[in-house]
Amino acid sequence: MIKELIIDSSPNGATIALLQDRQLVELHKEQITNNYTVGDIYLGRIKKIMPSLNAAFVDVGYEKDAFLHYLDLGPQVQSLLKLTKQVRSGGYQSKLLDNFKPEADINKGGKISDVLLKGALIPVQIAKEPISTKGPRLSSDLSIAGRYVVLVPFSEVISISKKIKSNTERTRLRKVVESIKPKHFGVIIRTVSEGKGVQELQKDLLDLISKWETFVTKLHGTEPSKKVLGEIGRTSTILRDILNPDFQHIYVNEQSMYEEVRSYIHEISPDLEGIVRLHKHKEPLFEHHGVDKQIKSTFGKTVNLAGGAYLVIEHTEALHVIDVNSGNRTANKENQEENAYQVNKEAAKEIARQLRLRDMGGIVVVDFIDMHKPTNRKELFDYLKAQMADDRAKHTILPPSKFGLIQITRQRVRPEMNIVTSEVCPACGGTGSIRPTVLLIDDIENNFNYILEEQNEKNITLCVHPYIEAYIKKGLYTRQMKWYFKYNQWIRIKSNPAYQITEFKFFSAKDEEIKL
Structure with a gap:
């Protein structure tokens, strides 16, 4: 591949x-x-405690307060609060945790009002970016991710990726990390660590320790609701x-x-x-x-498949719905079951790709074409799981229901990628009629008068359809040359086949579009 x-x-x-x-x-x-990226750490201020939700709303500088649930506090939250208080008061001078005495873990079934108070300061990490009308989702179970390992403060646990199957390799990695990790820090060993030597793992871990030291240093003087440590x-x-x-x-x-x-x-x-x-x-x-x-052909409500079948993808606030249609695919009347199975397999492969491509999260319901044989339904379910094996987002796929629906839940940590593929005609603005094409060059020159003489821009670029570029550059004494003598500066001409015939845009020397 x-x-x-x-x-x-x-x-x-x-x-x-x-x-x-x-x-x-x-x-x-x-x-x-x-400004809000998954992994960023902020010094949050508790704005409101909600006992009914067992959660708190936290000010991290966003227009809407961020959400912090009790289960996202992390078992060592009392240690984090203690460290924050000591660092900000100047009572803790070390950057590591060698001289720090951790607090006891909190009860998993406890109440948030027993841990946090309104107005308190707590370092929090962005777990989900702001989505739709909601503010960020937070966690105070801090972690700093590297290429090979993840550093977890206030813990002594060494966890190893389940994708590393070899017991010998798991034992080797555990011994290596135990010998180099600092006191009161836990480590998660990532899948890519498999086969890596001590030097590579140690370098990655030292980089993460350096980031933790930067976090402790900045924590002392950071204003509430401001970023303390940013993700790359x-x-x-x-x-x-x-x-x-x-x-x-x-x-x-x-x-x-x-x-x-x-x-x-x-x-x-x-x-x-x-x-x-x-x-x-x-x-x-x-x-x-x-x-x-590919972007134009892949995004949108309808996605066509190679064999003539197609998907219809609908989005709602609560879930996403994907309908599989056989389209104009020719079906053998005597073997409709086999045809439905082949279309569904083709659709399953594209659905796995669409979920990654659009970063669709939450609940996804897929309505495959009905199949009567249990073996075909089982094989389709296994095939979909295999196609989604490369998806880095956490997901769960349920077996087909008796109505033939497959339900998928997929982790959502940032807004869905949504690209509008239908275009309003830039030439007519959707009205269905355009200005006379013979006036196109006049329109361009009128804008030149404004941009070059009134705005005093230099080194601009005119971007047009390739046909218009050819017209501007044709002949020995080109129109581009005429503009050079008229405006006393050379205007670059660039073509873009995606433009409509009468569409044109101007770009500055920094390649930024000049809005007219």
Whole structure:
């Protein structure tokens, strides 16, 4: 299986596409304006205790207070509260926990009012980003994730990923970590640690200890509701969690992002540093690798399958519903059961991909085509589980109900990826009529007068449909040359086949769109 990562960087953030055998399977958007990332640690202030919910609402600077349930406090929350109080009062000078005396674990069936008080300060970690009208979901069971291990303060437990099956390897990893972990810290050993040496594990653990020391240092002076320790960027998080020798290429379209990614890979996996490539083609990165076309064909209410069948995907506040239809697929009347089985298998493969691609979370109900043979229903259920085995989000799949429905629950930690694929015609604005095409160049020049002379912009780029680009550049004395003499500066012309024939946009020297 060939894996590729395509990172399209822009001034507003980055869009990250994961391809397997050239097929888009995951799409992530990292926006600079998104201040709440899963893994960030804030110094929260308790705003309200809700005994009926056994939960508290916490101020972490978001417009709506974040939600902290009793079960998300973590057993060592009393130790965390004690450390916070001592550090902020200046009574605890050490950055590690060697000289710290942990408190007893809280009762799993206890009440939040016995642990937290209104107005109290508590470090909390973002467990779910703000979704829809809800604020962030929090946890005070802090952990700091690395590539090979996860550091858990106030614990002595060493946990090992269940995906590491070899008892010999599990014993080796446990002994290695026991010999290097600091006092009063627990460690979770991740799947990618399998086969790694002491040096690699120790380096990763030391990096995490350094982050903990930074957290303790900042905790002393951080204002309530402010961030104390930030998770690494979305791009680096994805690389940390999924990078393996199966990756063939990582393409980046911007120099600083290229250097950042290359530097990060050099730290976590130096042998893969050479797979990072800087995109230098004139064609946009996503267009060059066919990602744009896949996005347009994959998102939306209806998703077509190769054999003529299709999926209809509906979203509600409570759940997602996916209906499988055979479409115009030719069915053998004598073997409708086999036809239904083949369509359902094809649909199951695409559904597993759609859940990852759209990052659909919560409850998903799938209405497959009815099958009468129990063996076929069992095989479809097993096939769907196998297709979802690579999904990194926690999920549970229930066997088919007597109505033929399969229910899936999937972890939701950030808003669902939603891309509108239907477009309002930029030429007519949805009215069905456009300005005369003979006036197009006049419209462009009128905007030039405003942008270049009134706004005094320099080094701008005009982006148009390829036909219009050819018209502007045709002949010996081109219209582009005329503009050069008229405005006393060279205007770059760039084409984009996704534009409508009369659509045009202007971009500044920093490649930011100039809004008119």
